[in-house]
Structure formats: structure tokens, C-alpha cells
Amino acid sequence: MKRDYTDIFFIFLGSFLLIYIILPIFFLIVKQCLDFEILIQTLQDDIVLNALKNSILTATATALISLIFGVPLGYILARKDFKYKSFVQGIVDVPVVIPHSVVGIMLLVTFSDAILDNYLGIISAMLFVSASFTINSARDGFLAVDVNLENVARTLGAGKLRTFFSISLPLAFPSILSGAIMTWARAMSEVGALLIVAYYPKTAQILVLDYFENYGLRYSMPIAVILITLSLCLFAFLRFLLWRFSNAET
């Protein structure tokens, strides 16, 4: 059989980005393994553990808030036609194009002391930069649900809300969950806006920067390794749950 050189060429080009993503993670972990003592030391550091706890809790709260407010918005964007729909859709995507330091400045100008250096500030910044993932995934999930399923449910006696919870939401759930996972992951990686709005209480991603500036690479690297390991493990676990759920559906 003749070899398909087009596929081979595309795989070759595509591999570049995959390797580019994997390589720094690999080197970071390998280098840290050669300096294992400091990793253990960092794992016993209360400041680090506290920062990690802050990051995980605030990112989780952000994902939950984005679900509560983002799912209904996604549903409206999927099901309703209205005059300024493309404008509303544009607003949803605006955070993607604004530099995150600018987001921090905007939030501070708008909410001033109420969000300065507190948990509310962390969540506000995270929510601004990451909620669009949940909204867009929810919209795509609802768009994929055949509107006739909802129509039939209604003729069988289900009101709009009941139809939403018994038909639309379960069918769009894998897509919504996928969006919430992305929101969580994006919130965990937010730094720019946090530097301006909420440097304190310290989150792990801010602590990496803090340690790097004050103590250098050797002391910031273990926090980065812990943060990336934790994020990847949780990300993989949530993806696994999503995969299990999708498979159970089919």
C-alpha cells in the first residue's frame, strides 16, 4: 500500500506544538526530582500549603458561580433569537481579548476597596477571565440538544422549567461540565489580574512569583511543580469523570 505522505507531514507539523507543551512540564519535573530535598521542605511549608488551599478553593468557587449564572445565559443564547444577540455574545467573549492586568485595573476601578486583597477579589478576578468558558460550552451543549425533545416534553405535560431540568440540562451536561472544568483550570492559572486586585490572601500562582522575586528559581520551582502536579491530577480526574458520564449516557 502507498504511504500517505500528507498525513505523515501533518502529524510531523502538529507534533511540534504537542512537544512544545510537554517539554517544559517534563523538564520542570525532572529538574525538581534532582533536587528532591527542597521539594519535601516546600511540601511542609505552611505558607505554600495555605496558598495551594486558597487557589483550589477560589477556583472551585469560581467554577460553581460560573455554572449558576453561566448555564441560564448559555441556554438563552442557544434557544432565543433577540435583537442584540450577537452583541451579547460579543460581551461574553470580551474577557478573552483584554489583557489580564487591564482586567485587574478595571475591577479595581469598579469595585475599589470591596475587592482589594480579599477572597472576593480573587474570585472576582478569576470569574471575569474564565466565565466565558462555561457560558460558551453551555450554549454549545444546549444547541446540540434537538429542540423537538423539549417540544415533545412540553406536550407531555412538562412546564418550561421541568423540561429544562429533565431534558435539556441532562443532555447538555457533558458539554457544561467540560466548560466548568476549563473555567476551573483557567481560574487556577490566573495571575495578571490577581497581582493588581488581590495579591493577598496569597494564592499558589502568586506565591510562585513572590518566591521567584525574593528567593530565586530554586525556591519557586518546587511550588510550581506542586501546583502543576495538583492541577494536572485534578484536571485529569474531572476529565475522567466527564468521560465516564458521557459513556454512561451512550
Add this chain to the structure above:
Amino acid sequence: MLRLEKVCKDWKGFKLKDISFEVKKGEYFIVMGHSGAGKTLLLETIAGIYKPDRGRIYLNGEDITEIPPEKRGIAYIPQEYALFPHLSVYDNIAFGLKIRRFNKSEIEKTVKELAEILGIVHILKRKPKTLSGGEKQRVAIARALAIKPKLLLLDEPFSNLDYQIRSKLIEEMKKWRKELEFTAIHVTHNFEEAIALGDRVGIMTNGSIELIGKPKKVAKSLTFSMIKSEKVC
């Protein structure tokens, strides 16, 4: 039973123009027309999915024009059956009964009775994705009839089935009609279905009902007008 008075609707290029007709209790009314004639829009307007721009709809003497679909007691089976993919066949059939808060034993009794009549007892635990076209069709009918609707709306129910299964289901539909005594409006573009099942047939063209009558009489008029139009050409 059902009465439409000068119903008009304009929706995404499809139109209903001054539709007026009546369906009697126990009647099996066929609406025939080519693609794009507005047949599906007509059913969806009767079901309450769309509100007419003008005109009124009455069911058993009550004006239901403003009533939402969930309160009309009209069951609707779309062309692709719209079985809920995340629910088993049993739960699909039981859906409307659960909403009406029937108790578990009542639900079980109704589902089993319908499943026996429609010959789907053996697939009750399966998910819709694993069913054949004919099985899906039976499940959709069972789900619609489970709520004992005042009126059943069927949108091209046999169009996705091959000839043999379609002929078999048409025969079975006649039997189910006698057994379950329902009133139905059945949309199709197939005259074989109209002749076999319809008590009366309405011919729909470009959003209007042009002709209503007994199937054989309508067939005769149509043949006559077709010959006439060919001669003119």
C-alpha cells in the same frame, strides 16, 4: 372536538394562511401536502409550540389559542420521534405519567399495557439509540398515548421506515386505533397512508387547506384536477 378558525402563522418562511377545519372525536384526520406546504408548522401550532399570528383554536369547545402546550392535553410525535436519548424506553413512556404524579404501580400498569398492545415489552429496558426505526416509532406512539391525550398529532410517522415495515405498521395502526380509541391528525405526503388510515383527508398547498373530504373522493378529485392541468399544459 378540534376546531381551527382562520389560523394564520408566518414562521421562518413557512406560512399558514387562514386555516379552518374541524376534527371530530374519534376521527383520524389526514393532512396531505408536499414538502414545505406548512404541515409541520400546522401541527406545531395546534400543539401550542407556536402561537398563531391570527385566528383561534378550540378543543372540546374551549379556546386553547393562548394555552401553553403542557396544559393542552395534545400529544405530538415529530417526524424523528424525539425519544429522550438519556432515558430508557420504559422511562420514555412513563415520562408524562411521572409529571402527572401517577403512583409507581399505576405507571407500571399503564406502561406494560401499552407495551403489550404495541409489541414492545421486550425492549422496555433499552435506550432509544439501540432501537430500530419501527421500534422507535412504536415507543413514540406508546409515550404519546400513555397520557391519554385528547388529540394525537403525528408528523409523517412512517416516512423514515422501509416499505415492508411501513405497510405492517399501517395495518397495526388501524388495530391500535380500534383498541385505544384516539383522535388523531396525521400528516403525510403518502396517499397510501391516507387511503388506509384516514376517515377524512385535507390537502394542504402553500400554507392553505385546499380540499377536505373522504380519502377516495379526494383521490378522485386530485386525479381529475391533475388530468385537467396536464391537458391545459
